[in-house]
Amino acid sequence: MAAAGRTLEGTVALITGASSGIGEATARELAAHGARVALAARRRDRLESLAKEIGGDALVIECDVTDKEQAAAAVGRTVAEFGRLDTLINNAGMMLLGPVVGAPIDEWERMVELNVLGLLYCANAALPHLLHAAEDDPRHVADMVNISSVAGRSARLGNGVYSLTKHGIGAFSEALRQEVTKRYVRISLVEPGATATELASHNRPEIIDNLRSQWGQTMTAADIADSIAYIVTRPRHVTINELLIRPTEQER
Numbered sequence: 051m052a053a054a055g056r057t058l059e060g061t062v063a064l065i066t067g068a069s070s071g072i073g074e075a076t077a078r079e080l081a082a083h084g085a086r087v088a089l090a091a092r093r094r095d096r097l098e099s100l101a102k103e104i105g106g107d108a109l110v111i112e113c114d115v116t117d118k119e120q121a122a123a124a125v126g127r128t129v130a131e132f133g134r135l136d137t138l139i140n141n142a143g144m145m146l147l148g149p150v151v152g153a154p155i156d157e158w159e160r161m162v163e164l165n166v167l168g169l170l171y172c173a174n175a176a177l178p179h180l181l182h183a184a185e186d187d188p189r190h191v192a193d194m195v196n197i198s199s200v201a202g203r204s205a206r207l208g209n210g211v212y213s214l215t216k217h218g219i220g221a222f223s224e225a226l227r228q229e230v231t232k233r234y235v236r237i238s239l240v241e242p243g244a245t246a247t248e249l250a251s252h253n254r255p256e257i258i259d260n261l262r263s264q265w266g267q268t269m270t271a272a273d274i275a276d277s278i279a280y281i282v283t284r285p286r287h288v289t290i291n292e293l294l295i296r297p298t299e300q301e302r
């Protein structure tokens with residue numbers, strides 16, 4: 051973790067998918083910058099140990115963001131406990147790869163439900179609070195960071211529907227950015243390349259075998275968290291709209 055100034059003191063961040071990988075590392079990083087953090091995901095035990103490690107009043111929210119009531123309740127609980135919401139890290143996501151021909155259609159449904167609808171439900175519930183925080187001390191600016199992927203920039207053979215979901219949130223983010231930017235809610239899109247997390251482990255065994263043979267250099271979740279912290283700690287008049295970040299050796 052980078053040495054952090056306390057630039058997020060007095061602010062509140064909700065991080066979805068905080069029980070592992072990029073979300074977990076981002077929660078640590080934003081807390082180190084002084085934010086109070088709400089940790090949302092389905093695995094309560096993982097969230098509880100992270101909250102304990104972070105200390106202070108880190109809030110555990112067990113929820114499934116593909117359920118719109120639970121997504122709205124996660125935002126509602128954050129605001130009820132902490133009184134505000136300055137930063138939403140829309141991170142929960144899943145990547146199920148493989149050929150389109152003969153693909154199990156439930157894998158497509160799960161990705162669309164989580165990567166697209168889950169993100170939209172959280173965005174919808176959070177926006178009134180972000181707009182409010184942007185009018186208020188201490189920063190007079192608020193942030194929504196949507197986690198896309200290199201696959202949100204270019205589709206590749208074998209990542210058709212994952213890429214569809216990430217291209218979709220890129221389009222949504224840009225339209226939303228234009229809508230709220232004059233009100234000082236900054237919308238940022240982060241597009242990581244290969245990062246060592248649990249993400250690939252949810253694939254079918256034959257897909258995992260194939261991925262292993264292609265897997266090269268990876269970044270750590272902390273590398274991405276560092277970039278996210280950079281985004282949300284810029285001065286009020288600066289927005290990082292889009293950040294594409296790859297391991298140096300990754301060519302595509």
Ligand SMILES: NC(=O)c1ccc[n+]([C@@H]2O[C@H](COP(=O)([O-])OP(=O)(O)OC[C@H]3O[C@@H](n4cnc5c(N)ncnc54)[C@H](OP(=O)(O)O)[C@@H]3O)[C@@H](O)[C@H]2O)c1
Binds near residue numbers: 068142168243246
């Ligand atoms: N790792 C990479 O190479 C890479 C590259 C580009 C983009 N990304 C993106 O980065 C984001 C984070 O992924 P990661 O790599 O950190 O993978 P990860 O370790 O698998 O983390 C995914 C997180 O999403 C949560 N999640 C899954 N389903 C959920 C649901 N229905 N409701 C709430 N939370 C849910 C998981 O927690 P629970 O299971 O406890 O719910 C977990 O905390 C994803 O959007 C992914 O597409 C990753």
